[in-house]
Amino acid sequence: MKCLTVELGERSYPIWIGPGVRQKLADLLQQAGIAPGRKLFVVTDQNIAPLYLEDTVQLLTEGGYAVHHFIVPAGEEAKSLAIYEQIMTEALTIGLDRKSAFLALGGGVVGDLTGFAAATYMRGVAFVQVPTTLLAHDSSVGGKVAVNHPLGKNIIGAFHQPKLVAYDTNALTTLPPREVASGFAEVIKHGLIWDASFVTWLEENADGLQAFDHELLQAALLRACSVKVAVVSQDEREQGLRAILNLGHTFGHAFEALTGYKGINHGEAVAIGMVAAARLAERLGLAENISERTVRVLRQYRLPVALPVPLDVDEMLDVMRRDKKGEGGKLVFVLPTAIGKVDIYKNIEEEPVRAVLAELYEGGEA
């Protein structure tokens, strides 16, 4: 069991990673300053509840906490204001107070939703992340919490750091293959933006990682989280540097939005978005020969590298202009300049973006 620390002064917190971390949850909570006797509100989804809810509640109850729980629907649809309001109603009904803590048991959707509830319940209460997916290694660290608006993803949100992230690698072995692949997209992203040697390591260990070798999994998560921790510790509220974590996301959010958050999942959308970003960088003369290797490593992890359905270029551009990174309707992109290195480009011309998007459908001519 390994520990990383997000260094944010009085908001610093540990990330525990390893097999069996969940078994030690009550101790870790106490270490993080959430004393036994407090009310804990465990929020999870319909997929995770049958797997981990009962024993998590039992472990925490045995640890001396007064545990309540709430189960939300599985999938991105749960990140809505309507479900958020249900959580608030339940929290009030069971009498949570300012000393209570919200605990997200699940993937990125559960973490984002629960975190936003914790950020705004009585103007902010303690929050704990217990991620159960590979993808959530990204969303569970860094304090970005949000729900979606029909007009845009993660538009309604806050910065609210957890008190603790407890990442049990045992939970990852029960994921369906498509979820696993989706999670590796963000792992690969952390290599592509920061650490070329990590990309090489991921290329070399693709088979072992996909066979859930525990040592390899723990090592991969430690390295990926280390990148995130380094970035977030320097720029908690995305004043500058932190935006690099969005490689592939401006494109990816558009793909997700235009397929109704259903056809393409988040990791898949980011994977295709990273291919688009590499091609755009090449087209703009910012980088050479990076899209081919990007495509190759994503394919090693069974990730899509082209749009499985044709999407309208104008509609994609419209969604991208509303992206949170944008200012005054201009297109802002994080683009790779080499493998392991990215930069932020504001005010990108529309034409090269159109050209990249037009060639992105896998059934297309390009």
Add this chain to the structure above:
Amino acid sequence: MKCLTVELGERSYPIWIGPGVRQKLADLLQQAGIAPGRKLFVVTDQNIAPLYLEDTVQLLTEGGYAVHHFIVPAGEEAKSLAIYEQIMTEALTIGLDRKSAFLALGGGVVGDLTGFAAATYMRGVAFVQVPTTLLAHDSSVGGKVAVNHPLGKNIIGAFHQPKLVAYDTNALTTLPPREVASGFAEVIKHGLIWDASFVTWLEENADGLQAFDHELLQAALLRACSVKVAVVSQDEREQGLRAILNLGHTFGHAFEALTGYKGINHGEAVAIGMVAAARLAERLGLAENISERTVRVLRQYRLPVALPVPLDVDEMLDVMRRDKKGEGGKLVFVLPTAIGKVDIYKNIEEEPVRAVLAELYEGGEA
């Protein structure tokens, strides 16, 4: 035109108070770092819109800002998640980005609602308070923003400091008498918790203030805001001291909730709550002879000092136990120990509270 500063490091901001402040709004925005050319989203209500919206929009447009506006219903009902969602939808539709600013033009309801929208739109954008009521001198300073939940007032919220408070005393002269009285409740509160000499000054100048003498109004607001600024600068996120600003509010919120936020307005509820707090302090032996003077000064400003309708004692206690200051269902109160001095008392017994509540109906026996 006078200026106070809330000292909160990089979140510090000015409060401008005086006749005609609104005319200088574009300059003040620019000084506060919100550059012309930015999109401004003015949120106001149906009562304020006919009085000040058109010329405010014109002044800001002439100052070089791209101004949009949104009108919400008047009254506490507007502080709902439903109206909040409407604001978010409008903000997205008109293309507000992270550099845009929300501007609350109105009383406390508009300020709280707009502030919560600004706190959570794209994880937080700039926010400006232009209060138009006396009562809002309190809510516009200090960064507490929120909407209500059917089960409790201000339960869903955040801390989000404005970039600027622009307080035009000219706006106050158009208020209906009951609104004026309600506003004086919080002015008097700032005396009662912090500054006995201010209470004396308010007793001596009750007639002049209620006749809207501009110099007296400006002086009263400066003194009341100074108390708030001193407290908030020491304890932005209510870890301790800041709770004293809630004198009368634990009682008051219960009165408001149980009359459906209609029968008794916020200032009136706080006034009756401050009488209840004084009586409870006397009953607990924490203070002597303070309720009589509290009642007298509130009456000078035409404020109620007893419940105009009978409310159920058990129901009041239930609501008070859910108060945000509470922990583990215990009753927590801010109670006066002298005129101009209060303290926070946790774990107050139920019996004396019951006795005070039972005698609080004006048609009652006591």
